[in-house]
Structures are given as structure tokens and as C-alpha cells.
Amino acid sequence: MFFYVYDKLVGSKKNTKKFGQMQTKLNELGILNDKAEISTTTTIENAVDGALSSGRHYNIIAVGDDATAHYTINAILKSNASSKKTVFGLIPFDPSYIAGTLGMSHDIEKACLAISRRKLEKIDIGYANEGTCFINSLNITCKRLGSSVGKLRNIFSRQKKRPTVTIKVRDFTVKTSAQRIAICNSPAGWEEILKKSGVSAGKVSPQDGFVDLITHNDTGEPAKEDTSFISAQKLEITSPDKITILADYTKKLQPPIKVGVGKQLLKVIVGKERNF
DSSP states (O other): OEEEEEOHHHHSGGGHHHHHHHHHHHHHHTOOOEEEEOOSSSOHHHHHHHHHHTTSOOEEEEEESHHHHHHHHHHHHHOTTOOTTOEEEEEESSOOHHHHHHTOOSSHHHHHHHHHHTOEEEEEEEEETTTEEESSEEEEEETTOOOOGGGOOOOGGGSSSOOOEEEEETTEEEEEOOSEEEEESSOTTTHHHHHHTTOOGGGSOTTSSOEEEEEEEOOSOGGGOEEEEEEESEEEEEOSSOEEEEETTTEEEOSSEEEEEEEEEEEEEOOTTOOO
């Protein structure tokens, strides 16, 4: 059976029509099962753990944006009731990089259809300090930058001095003040930069057992843009400056951070446009 997790974003007035479309389509497909609306008294972690503990739900579907998906994935991986049968899916209601990774359409009816078809893939999961898991990336930004995907933009160029980030990779250390820095498990959000630098987006895959350190300086002149790319299974991030690290463009973390990758830890429902 399917268990749907959604928050106040989905229940807002602007999404009333979408929510109605979703319920109608899921009912038509015969997969409108149980659901939980997240509130001050019901957390995603509690809802997911309760659904898995019931023994009736193996398909946990996040309905919302990257934040909904990120916290649902973390809840699945932390639940003692999770098993090899547990599957994660996403119906996106707002712009979402995780939806892009999984190939889930922002057309509600198409997303519901993909959920019903239940085409599965196993993917790697990145982790930070063994406490936070991420499906897409850790993006390193200035501390005052918010977590909204729509507002995510580089503001290092406004500072006279950019923060310095030190990243230990295998047996060497990278010190950088690049405009954009990320530890990627998926290319979502970095496709254009990778393409310009001559790196195939397919080289950044959540199925290769690696995470990828990408640094990029945008000079405004394509021929002079500087992008570096290093694959690794473990990294360590430190900085003497105030920086914020966003897991999946959602959860804020502070250095020092140890980063690793767990191979094929999660089964996910994918659509036709998945980017791996």
C-alpha cells in the first residue's frame, strides 16, 4: 500500500486545485491509500516511522517540494521499521531538484501515473556527519543565504572577500574560494555548469558509489570559466569563515563536516526523464 506524506505547502490555497487533481487521479488509479498531513504535532519522522511500523505500507510518497522529500528520505533511512521492501516516491507541488533527479513530472496527473507504474531504481545516498542524508547535493554558500530553491543564487561576488573552504579529499587537501562549491550525488542544479566545462552530467550519478566535489568560478566569459571536478567516497569540509552548507537545498549544516556515500541504500520510484 501507499502512504502519502504532505505538509502545509500542499494544503495551501494556491495548491487547492492541484491537491484535488492529485486525489482524483490517485483514486482513479486505485492507489489513494493512507496519508498524513504534517503539523506541529505530527512530524514527518513520526508519520513515516508509524507507517512503516504498521507493516502495511512499503511505498512512502512525499507530496510537496525538496524540503518534504529531503526530510521524508531521512525519516525512511532512520526508521528501524524500514526494510528492503521500502520504496520512496515524490509528487512535486513546487520546483524541485529531487523531482528532476528522479524524473518526476510537475504535471500532477503524470506524476501520479509514474507513482502507480512503480518503476524502481536503487540509488546511493550521501551523508554528512552520519546524521543527515542527501539525495542530490551539499551546496556551500554564505551563511545568510536562505534555503528556497527559487531564491538560491550566488552572492559571493557581493563580498570583498569570499569565504575560504578547505576540503580534504583522499590524501590531499583542496583550499578554495570559488563562487560555487558543491558535493554532488546527482547533477541536478549543476547540469549547465557541467556541460560548459565539458563534463558529462552522466558522470555525476547516484549509482556510481561516489560523491563529486565540484567548484566553479563564473567569469562571464565562457572560455575563461573555471570548473574543477573530483570524485571521492569520503571528504571532510572545514572553514575558518562563516559559511552555510545546504543539504538538498533544504537543511542548514555548519562545518566541520565529514561526508560519505552509502551504496544503493534506497529504492526510488522514477519517471521517464530521470537524470541518471
